[in-house]
Amino acid sequence: MPQTKHDLPDVQSLTPATVPTLFARSPSAHKGEFGHVLLIGGDRGFGGAILLSAQSALRSGAGLVSVATRSEHVPAALARLPEAMVLGTSSANQLMGLLDQASVLVVGPGLGQGAWGRSLLSAAANAPRPQVWDADALNLLAQGGVSLPKDCVITPHPGEAARLLGISTAEVQADRLTVARALCKKFNAVAILKGAGSLIASPDGRVFRCDRGHPAMATAGLGDVLAGLVGALLAQGMTAFEAASLAVWLHAMAGEHQGLLGRGLAASDLIPTIRQLLEEQAPCLK
Numbered sequence: 001m002p003q004t005k006h007d008l009p010d011v012q013s014l015t016p017a018t019v020p021t022l023f024a025r026s027p028s029a030h031k032g033e034f035g036h037v038l039l040i041g042g043d044r045g046f047g048g049a050i051l052l053s054a055q056s057a058l059r060s061g062a063g064l065v066s067v068a069t070r071s072e073h074v075p076a077a078l079a080r081l082p083e084a085m086v087l088g089t090s091s092a093n094q095l096m097g098l099l100d101q102a103s104v105l106v107v108g109p110g111l112g113q114g115a116w117g118r119s120l121l122s123a124a125a126n127a128p129r130p131q132v133w134d135a136d137a138l139n140l141l142a143q144g145g146v147s148l149p150k151d152c153v154i155t156p157h158p159g160e161a162a163r164l165l166g167i168s169t170a171e172v173q174a175d176r177l178t179v180a181r182a183l184c185k186k187f188n189a190v191a192i193l194k195g196a197g198s199l200i201a202s203p204d205g206r207v208f209r210c211d212r213g214h215p216a217m218a219t220a221g222l223g224d225v226l227a228g229l230v231g232a233l234l235a236q237g238m239t240a241f242e243a244a245s246l247a248v249w250l251h252a253m254a255g256e257h258q259g260l261l262g263r264g265l266a267a268s269d270l271i272p273t274i275r276q277l278l279e280e281q282a283p284c285l286k
Helices: 048-060 071-080 092-101 115-125 136-143 157-163 170-174 176-187 224-237 241-258 267-281
Strands: 036-039 062-070 084-088 104-106 131-133 150-154 190-193 198-201 207-210
Touching: 036 048, 036 092, 036 224, 048 062, 048 071, 048 224, 048 267, 062 071, 062 092, 071 084, 084 092, 084 131, 084 170, 092 115, 104 115, 104 224, 115 136, 131 136, 131 224, 136 157, 136 207, 150 176, 150 241, 157 170, 157 176, 170 176, 176 190, 176 198, 190 241, 198 241, 207 241, 224 241, 224 267
Parallel strands: 036 062, 036 104, 062 084, 104 131, 131 150, 150 190
Antiparallel strands: 190 198, 198 207
């Protein structure tokens, strides 16, 4: 459904001059300074989603990356991402050690809405860590029975936003600014309302709008990449609003770069470009 165009008062456009920046990395840097991102998801049939998020987090500078997923996905995860620590998880009890070690959680890519996903989400919700909730974590949040912890970023597309607020997708698209602010207020979280003209809203009233991107980005897996990127930036010390805003900007600009090749864009195509753009903005010093 096309987005209704409105002038949005009190909204700042994301530009090279306004986008938050990550600090440069010193020559003496070590992995312990840049956080440990734990990504939770990948139910049966959806293993690719959590691997895309994990690859994005790793390539965006997280110091350590762990993945909790279905046991049958462990071989594929280790083949694709040997740098990640991967735990085959059949119950929430197996998460407890990892939750204690992690500094940031990314929950939801490929999580599913069955008993397995619900139990893992419940465990994550009780962990006092900054978190990114995406995809089925948001669908389960909309169903009730679990509460969003503080210091979180939620990343709904219009359909998920509609379910979270109990309205129609058409109503979301008709007044995206009001919806973004309502999500912040209801969940006391930074909200990324995805879509053409993505909005990043903070509970303190700040709102950024990103007008960059490319039609070739209309493909599966882009949200998984964004969630992992937000998690990596949180792990490197950015606030929730800063991390969400920079992540949306980098994601959109990478989409523009890769979109020059036209349709057929794969979500993983964005990840090397995001890495390059991040290094241009916040270099590793020699």
